[in-house]
Structures are given as structure tokens and as C-alpha cells.
Amino acid sequence: MTRIRRSSRLVAVLAAGALVLPLLTTVSAAHAHEVDTTTSSWLASDFNAAGIGDLGAANADIDGGGYYLLRSEMAAAGAPANTELTVPGSGLKFTLGGGVSGTADHVRAVGQRIETAHALGSQATGPATKIQLVGMGVNGGQQNVPLTLGLSGGPVQTTFSISDWCSSAPQYSDTLFGTHRHRYSGSTQSAAVCGLFATAPISVPAGQKLDYLRLPVNSNVRIFAIASDATTTAAVISGSRHVILTPDAVAGELMGVEVLGVTEQESVRYQWRRNGVVMRGVTGETYRPSGWDTGAAIQVQAAVIRSGFRPATAAPSAAVIVREGQIEVTADPTVSGIVRYGEELAVDPGRYRPANASVAYEWLVNGEAIPGATGATYAPDAATVGHSLSVRVTATAVGYSLHDQIVDVGKVAGRQCAVLQGARVSGASVVGETLTAIPGVYSAPQASSTTTWLRGGTPIAGATTTSYRLTTTDAGKTITARITTVAPGHDPIVELVAVGTVFSAAAAPLPASSPSVKTIKIKRKPALFHGKKTLKNRAKLKRGTVLKVRKPKVDARSVTYKYTWYRAGRKAAVGQKYRVSPKDNGKRIKVTVIMTATGYKSAKTTISKVIRVS
Structure with missing residues (x-):
């Protein structure tokens, strides 16, 4: 049995009287088919394959090669769905499924146990004394196939044989049923004439009741009905069932569904709908709405099935509107590179849920947007040097509120300016003489220099031009020119050019040309x-x-x-x-x-x- 634990977010039980579910999805080992809840076949809960289809609809496949029996021809040959039929010669009664397009209509034998107590056995209104399997063999006739009869006195082994579905006459002691018509593939009619057969009658021992059948593990055996002389009216699921759905639906967050009133012997097949339209392939107890579901009404309908019983419907859930989701950051964005004028920086956008979130960028200087800087990479220009740089990363996804965060990159450093020729000072270090600071040659274009004169390492008040006339205050002191060079986008260069000790005019050293x-x-x-x-x-x-x-x-x-x-x-x-x-x-x-x-x-x-x- 398939169930889900009750969530604290589930709504209260719905009132009875909700609309009846006509078609519901079920998933088998090989196919996904809908359950026909309008059928009168007590075997329908055990159907796991579709072999009766519609022209060109690709909704049935009997033998794995895409071939199927045409629904309209079956009905025209006297074998309509949901009508009590009789096996020629034995008089045993049965009902075929497959009355609705796209629904499962037969059992593919994979070793499963089919409960028959309520339809044919000890719980039946009138128990069966003999049965016939109505179906076919595929990929050849199936002879001496093992079958377990689950009798009230204990299991008994027997065998049966059934002809290939495209045999023109019975291959064994089985009976050709009056449905032999063409088989189809896609929209093409095949020359082969194919249909159903009924096995030779299998008797239930006197005094015994047939409570279950154990099928062989043989997928070439297909059973569309079990004919019998029983009264099968007890094989009906009784009581009411209600579907409840997570009341608060948010894009990206898991929704859960549960059917109240389901017994241990029953299981549920779910059908999820978006704005009333079936969501194909969504058949589980949970569903995670995507951003495209935002604003849509989600509703769940369900079929309750039980082996050996006609399927029942559950009252559908109330529709829940999906709200806008919140984008979740699973890995923060980062910036790599050197934060320097002219050096390229690159953003790793980070990781988000949903994974298909798109990301946009906006680079900021001192918190203000830089015009045109909206790419994943950015090289700071000269105007940003010395200022704080950051980038705003904005994640968006359909059906989700946007999420943005600002990544601080740091203060932008300038380029390194190379000194091609150092600064110097001309003039004699003698009181009354004028010294002149001469800037050097630098690699940065548009470089400009300023000068501050120092006496004994301390700036001289007002001495901030390129020339300085030495005074008596400077005598015996060391004079130095501090030359500061700046260029757009570059770190400043500071050069200290020492002139040396200043002499008074009387104590000045002899000129360099003097022989002494x-x-x-x-x-x-x-x-x-x-x-x-x-x-x-x-x-x-x-x-x-x-x-x-x-x-x-x-x-x-x-x-x-x-x-x-x-x-x-x-x-x-x-x-x-x-x-x-x-x-x-x-x-x-x-x-x-x-x-x-x-x-x-x-x-x-x-x-x-x-x-x-x-």
C-alpha cells in the first residue's frame, strides 16, 4: 500500500459529494496508464497494461512492437467494454475493461497475486465453481503455463494453455472468442487477424472457494478478464475517500497529498492537475511546483484500487493557488582578481535553487552604479582608484521573487608607476643660493609633480614650489626636497632628494673648478x-x-x-x-x-x- 505521513500543513477533511473522478493515472513496471474508474470489471484494479487502442493514438501496445487491437472494431465484433459477455460453449460470464481511451485494460503476467475472494471465492455473493482466463499469448502460443489456485483449503497447482493472439484458430483446447479482427500499428492496418481466446475451463474443487490466483512470471501471457459462473457484485470498494492537499503551495517547495479513509488492503493512484489540465507523468504523493506554476490552481484527484475489486474514486482535493517562491542561495557569489586600475575582475555568480535562475550584475563605486558596468567581468578605470568597489548580483527566476546581494570587492589600488629617471635638485647648498627641484621621468602618462622642502626632516612653512632660496636659518641644517608625483590611475611616487648641509656664505666650499x-x-x-x-x-x-x-x-x-x-x-x-x-x-x-x-x-x-x- 502507498501512503504518505500526515503533514501539519494538510487541510481538514473535505466534505463528501465532490465530483466523481473519471480517469486516473497509475504507474506499472513498464507503462504509465490511466485507471478507468467507470468500468464494471472487477479485475480492473489489477490491470497494468493497455492493448486496446485508438487509431494513430499510440496509447496501446500488446506485444512490445507497437501493435494493438482497435477499440472500435472490438465493440463492432460484439465485445464492448463494461458489458457482460459470455464465453461460447461454456456459458461463463465476464466483462472487458478498456472502455476509455488511454486506460489500462489487461493484466501482463509478472508473478503477481490476484485476490478473488470477493468476486469468485469465500466472500462472493455466489462463489465460482469454474473459471476461464480470457486473453492471449503474445510472441507465440503459451502452453502448459503454471497457475496457482488459492483455495480456501490451501493452494493447488494447475496449468493452462492459450493461443497466440494472431492465430486464426485455437492452437490448444482453448476457445476462439468472437473478437477476431485486424491488428494495427500506428495508423496502419496489418494483414494479420488477431483477437482474444478463452482457456479451457478450470474447475474449483467441490467444497472449496477460490480466494486468489498466483500468475506465472511470463509477460507473454495477457489476461483481459476472468470468466466464471460466480456472482461478482461483492467486489466493490465501499465507503468514502477524500483527497487532502498541502494548503500552502509555494514555487520550489514540496507539496504533499493524502487520501483519507484508505484501508490497508487498498492503494491509491494520483492525478495532479494544473488549472484543470492533467499534468502527465506527475503521479506521486508529492509534487514540487516550478516557477511556471506560480499563480496556477493545483488540484489532485485520486483512484482507490484493491486487487480483485472495481476501482473507486475519491473526492478530489480543493484547488490551491501556487504562490511566488523565494530563491535560495546555496553558494554565495565571489569576485576574483586584483583590485587595481586596469586589472580585470571576474564574478562567480554562486549557486541557487532553482538551478535555472538567471543572474545579472551591476558594478558599484562607493555604492553608486557605474554606467555600463553590467557584465560578469570589470576592469576598474582611473576614476575608481582610491574608491570602494562592489558588485550587485541579482538572481531571477520565473515565478520567484528576485534575490540580490552586494559583494564588497575592496578599495581600488592604482597602477605601479616606474621611475625611469630619478628626480634631482640643482643649485649650491649655500645661504643666499636658490635650489631648484627637477622631477624625474616616469612611465605613467600625464604624471605631475609637487615639491615640499624639508629642513632637518620637517616641512618648511610656505616652501612648496619647485624653487627655494636658502636663508640663514638653513645654515648648518640638512635640506631635502620631497617630490611627490601623481598620475591618473596610478599610486603616487614620493622621492626624497637630500641636498646636504647648508653652508653660510663665508664658510661655503670652494667651487669645483678650484685646484684645491x-x-x-x-x-x-x-x-x-x-x-x-x-x-x-x-x-x-x-x-x-x-x-x-x-x-x-x-x-x-x-x-x-x-x-x-x-x-x-x-x-x-x-x-x-x-x-x-x-x-x-x-x-x-x-x-x-x-x-x-x-x-x-x-x-x-x-x-x-x-x-x-x-
């Missing part, structure tokens, strides 16, 4: 290192390796060093360090060191090596 001015003497030449190792000629280095110049040892104090790097004779960088790139492979790398000090002539030295880069 000393020349800086180099006591130890500079050297190139990578890490802690001295760089050797033709050394093999990895890309990204940093080379560093060890300062030369000189005899002067307060010396200023200026480093310039060259690749194959062309200027490549400035500064004490240099990062190796693939362009350096096989090239001679030269660095020039210029040393200056107050009261000395400047000195220059050079060191070079050929390097290989892997």
Missing part, C-alpha cells in the same frame, strides 16, 4: 649581488631575480650615490636595485655609479656582467 677641491677617491669598487651571492659573468638567473649594487667604499663623508642601469648599452632603470626580465637574456648589464659630496669633485665608476635568464 678634492676628488672623491674610491677605496673599494662596487660589486653586483643576487641575494647573498656575488654576480658572476654569464651567470644563469631566473626571471624576477633582484640584482643589487654594493656601494663603493670612498674617502669622503655624506656621499650621495646615483645608480643608472643599462641593457646592451641602452638605459633600462635607475636605483640601487634591478629586477631581471626575459629581455636581459644574453645581454650585458651595466650599472654606472656617480658619487657626489660637498667640497669634493664627483666620481664615477662602472661595473658590468653578461647574464642569462631562464
Whole structure:
């Protein structure tokens, strides 16, 4: 028996008197067919296949090859559905099913037990003394087929034989029934003449009652009816049944159905309807409405079946309107990439239920939408540098309320601006002289520089132009130019250029052209290192390796060093360090060191090596 536990969300029992269910869906091992609840055949609850069909409707298949008996020809030959018929010669009575298109109309033998107590046996109004199986063999006649008679005194084994459905005459001791007509495939009539047969009569032993039949495991045996001399009126399901359905239907959430009043011997076949139209294939106790169901009226009808009884109908459920669902986030969206001007960022949209939810994006700077930035990727522009970036991810699905969330990406950094030539200061460090800050050369376009002059490391009030005239206050102090360079979309560069100690006019050092001015003497030449190792000629280095110049040892104090790097004779960088790139492979790398000090002539030295880069 198929049942569902009562949910706390189920409605109260419906009042009796709801409309009668004409057709209901049942699922067998091989086919899904509707149950004809209007039939008068007590075997209909056991039907699990359809062999009587309608022209071109593809709603029946007897032998697995798509062949079927035409419903209209069966009726014309004197074998209509739901009418009491008689087997020629024996006088035994039976009723065929299949009166409604698309319904199951016979039993395919798969070893099942058919209860017969109320129709033929101990609970029948008039028990049977003999029976005949009305049906056919497929894929050839079926001879000496085993059959178990479940008698009141215990089971008894017997056999039966039944001819192939397309035999023109009985193959065994069975009887050709008066329904022999053509068989059909699709809309095509076959030359074969096919129909039903009745087995030889099977007697019920005197004093015994036939309470069940155990069919063989032989799907080539098909039984459309069981003829007998019994009075079968007791094989009727009594009492009322009511279908109750989850009262609150929401898109994406499971709905449950239950039929009240069902006994342990009964089972239920469900039919779900959307706005009154049958939902094909939806036959279970539960259903999860999709977004397309939102606003639709869902109703469930049901048939109650019991082996050996005519199917009964249950009062249908009340219709429930499906409400809009809520999109569920099963994995949050994320953003990958470097949050820097010009670097592409990419959104992983995350995961949602329903899985077919579509996703839209909107990039935000400081919480405001960026015009045109609605893709899954975005490269911050110069205007976003220094500002907070985020992205709004909006998930939508038909029949669901939208869901959006904002993913914080972070503050946008500028690009790294390379110093191609460092800033410098011209002028003598003597009271009364004017110093001039000269910006360097930089990789960023539209770079602009500002200058702040420092005395002993402290900004000088009002000294924020490129020129500064030294005063007596500066005598004996160290003056430095702080040159700040900015460019759109780039991080600022701050360079400190030390001028040195300022002399008073009387104590100023002699001009460099004076014969008495000393020349800086180099006591130890500079050297190139990578890490802690001295760089050797033709050394093999990895890309990204940093080379560093060890300062030369000189005899002067307060010396200023200026480093310039060259690749194959062309200027490549400035500064004490240099990062190796693939362009350096096989090239001679030269660095020039210029040393200056107050009261000395400047000195220059050079060191070079050929390097290989892997």
C-alpha cells in the first residue's frame, strides 16, 4: 500500500459529494496508464497494461512492437467494454475493461497475486465453481503455463494453455472468442487477424472457494478478464475517500497529498492537475511546483484500487493557488582578481535553487552604479582608484521573487608607476643660493609633480614650489626636497632628494673648478649581488631575480650615490636595485655609479656582467 505521513500543513477533511473522478493515472513496471474508474470489471484494479487502442493514438501496445487491437472494431465484433459477455460453449460470464481511451485494460503476467475472494471465492455473493482466463499469448502460443489456485483449503497447482493472439484458430483446447479482427500499428492496418481466446475451463474443487490466483512470471501471457459462473457484485470498494492537499503551495517547495479513509488492503493512484489540465507523468504523493506554476490552481484527484475489486474514486482535493517562491542561495557569489586600475575582475555568480535562475550584475563605486558596468567581468578605470568597489548580483527566476546581494570587492589600488629617471635638485647648498627641484621621468602618462622642502626632516612653512632660496636659518641644517608625483590611475611616487648641509656664505666650499677641491677617491669598487651571492659573468638567473649594487667604499663623508642601469648599452632603470626580465637574456648589464659630496669633485665608476635568464 502507498501512503504518505500526515503533514501539519494538510487541510481538514473535505466534505463528501465532490465530483466523481473519471480517469486516473497509475504507474506499472513498464507503462504509465490511466485507471478507468467507470468500468464494471472487477479485475480492473489489477490491470497494468493497455492493448486496446485508438487509431494513430499510440496509447496501446500488446506485444512490445507497437501493435494493438482497435477499440472500435472490438465493440463492432460484439465485445464492448463494461458489458457482460459470455464465453461460447461454456456459458461463463465476464466483462472487458478498456472502455476509455488511454486506460489500462489487461493484466501482463509478472508473478503477481490476484485476490478473488470477493468476486469468485469465500466472500462472493455466489462463489465460482469454474473459471476461464480470457486473453492471449503474445510472441507465440503459451502452453502448459503454471497457475496457482488459492483455495480456501490451501493452494493447488494447475496449468493452462492459450493461443497466440494472431492465430486464426485455437492452437490448444482453448476457445476462439468472437473478437477476431485486424491488428494495427500506428495508423496502419496489418494483414494479420488477431483477437482474444478463452482457456479451457478450470474447475474449483467441490467444497472449496477460490480466494486468489498466483500468475506465472511470463509477460507473454495477457489476461483481459476472468470468466466464471460466480456472482461478482461483492467486489466493490465501499465507503468514502477524500483527497487532502498541502494548503500552502509555494514555487520550489514540496507539496504533499493524502487520501483519507484508505484501508490497508487498498492503494491509491494520483492525478495532479494544473488549472484543470492533467499534468502527465506527475503521479506521486508529492509534487514540487516550478516557477511556471506560480499563480496556477493545483488540484489532485485520486483512484482507490484493491486487487480483485472495481476501482473507486475519491473526492478530489480543493484547488490551491501556487504562490511566488523565494530563491535560495546555496553558494554565495565571489569576485576574483586584483583590485587595481586596469586589472580585470571576474564574478562567480554562486549557486541557487532553482538551478535555472538567471543572474545579472551591476558594478558599484562607493555604492553608486557605474554606467555600463553590467557584465560578469570589470576592469576598474582611473576614476575608481582610491574608491570602494562592489558588485550587485541579482538572481531571477520565473515565478520567484528576485534575490540580490552586494559583494564588497575592496578599495581600488592604482597602477605601479616606474621611475625611469630619478628626480634631482640643482643649485649650491649655500645661504643666499636658490635650489631648484627637477622631477624625474616616469612611465605613467600625464604624471605631475609637487615639491615640499624639508629642513632637518620637517616641512618648511610656505616652501612648496619647485624653487627655494636658502636663508640663514638653513645654515648648518640638512635640506631635502620631497617630490611627490601623481598620475591618473596610478599610486603616487614620493622621492626624497637630500641636498646636504647648508653652508653660510663665508664658510661655503670652494667651487669645483678650484685646484684645491678634492676628488672623491674610491677605496673599494662596487660589486653586483643576487641575494647573498656575488654576480658572476654569464651567470644563469631566473626571471624576477633582484640584482643589487654594493656601494663603493670612498674617502669622503655624506656621499650621495646615483645608480643608472643599462641593457646592451641602452638605459633600462635607475636605483640601487634591478629586477631581471626575459629581455636581459644574453645581454650585458651595466650599472654606472656617480658619487657626489660637498667640497669634493664627483666620481664615477662602472661595473658590468653578461647574464642569462631562464
